[in-house]
């Protein structure tokens with residue numbers, strides 16, 4: 018292959034794009050990463066708080082994230098990881114419950130004793146007995162969970178949990194996603210979560226430096242405005258300049274790719290009807306620890322958010338100036354009421370809501386509150402999605418996908434994006450060498 022035949026455009030400078038560029042280099046290609054914004058990281062990007070860079074959205078690593086940990090080791094930064102034991106809480110009917118062990122379940126008085134026993138049996142069935150969940154792709158999660166746990170347990174526990182991820186679209190989600198997620202997160206033992214010294218920003222910067230050192234390019238403030246595929250040539254319009262490539266990998270959410278696709282490529286794009294769940298969260302930067310759990314689901318009218326994540330249970334607070342990070346979150350769609358709330362209202366609701374739930378919480382300990390919104394966080398999976406999940410290649414074009422729309426049944430996460438990037442590059446390398 019000559020130099021032109023090795024040039025591959027990568028759309029997006031989140032983890033999917035950076036990992037794609039890394040694997041392209043491993044396979045002998047020359048990637049050019051185009052990132053629309055002024056910084057890398059995509060959904061895992063950062064903001065500045067008094068000179069310290071903090072995560073816009075809560076992010077941690079699981080000990081089951083093999084692809085992610087493998088890439089960290091390959092980059093020589095695996096030793097930057099710290100691990101902490103974490104737990105989950107549930108605030109319901111004005112009370113806080115632990116939600117981590119069989120003993121917690123026995124103490125969960127928001128359910129009757131019979132329902133607690135049924136919940137224990139149901140959880141054991143899902144995580145210990147049902148070893149394969151493929152058949153659940155054709156089953157609605159709500160129906161399945163009602164069958165396994167009963168209607169009352171579904172309404173008290175599972176419905177709020179599903180709403181905290183899929184908002185008002187929980188009725189379409191397949192049971193396979195739930196089965197897979199429960200078996201990924203808990204795997205029966207103590208929950209452990211990890212974080213990287215230097216954060217995801219440091220990881221993205223390390224990847225960028227390694228890409229550039231090996232001859233790839235990473236361009237910020239470079240939105241791809243149009244993408245077209247003609248035979249063995251892919252054309253990208255970036256800032257009015259038309260550049261040609263041997264192939265392209267898109268890591269963009271499908272609606273974003275649809276908006277820039279031209280000609281035959283636009284007609285070949287899959288998933289015209291795919292919806293995405295967005296997210297809105299308030300990051301409360303505090304001088305004091307709030308809660309004993311990393312993640313707490315909240316069902317309480319005094320707190321107009323679905324939950325609280327305190328990432329400084331995993332991130333050593335001394336790394337960020339002895340601060341504590343409290344994320345008040347709502348998974349919701351653009352256009353919905355929670356998504357469109359004004360920043361001022363969200364900020365007030367976060368502070369008033371935390372004060373209502375936690376008598377020890379004092380607004381005086383809060384340094385600032387930041388509000389962020391993202392429109393395309395999690396595709397809303399639908400029953401039978403295994404048959405909808407797109408292949409790496411778009412039709413017969415030389416445009417490839419490595420996007421969250423292919424994650425199912427896995428959760429959308431850095432680990433998943435890295436695995437997808439590796440598989441997509443392998444498919445691209447096979448096609449271009451044949």
Ligand SMILES: Cc1cc2nc3c(=O)[nH]c(=O)nc-3n(C[C@H](O)[C@H](O)[C@H](O)COP(=O)(O)OP(=O)(O)OC[C@H]3O[C@@H](n4cnc5c(N)ncnc54)[C@H](O)[C@@H]3O)c2cc1C
Nearest residue numbers: 029031032033052053059060074076077240241429430431
């Ligand atoms: C609230 C929240 C919590 C999360 N928690 C975790 C967690 O704990 N652990 C975990 O592993 N994952 C977590 N995730 C998921 C994780 O952030 C994402 O799955 C992952 O970052 C997706 O990466 P990506 O590169 O595929 O896509 P994205 O991060 O969406 O990257 C796409 C990139 O494309 C760029 N772009 C868009 N249009 C164009 C264009 N026309 N031209 C060029 N560039 C363009 C965007 O600016 C963006 O940088 C969380 C996400 C959210 C929102």
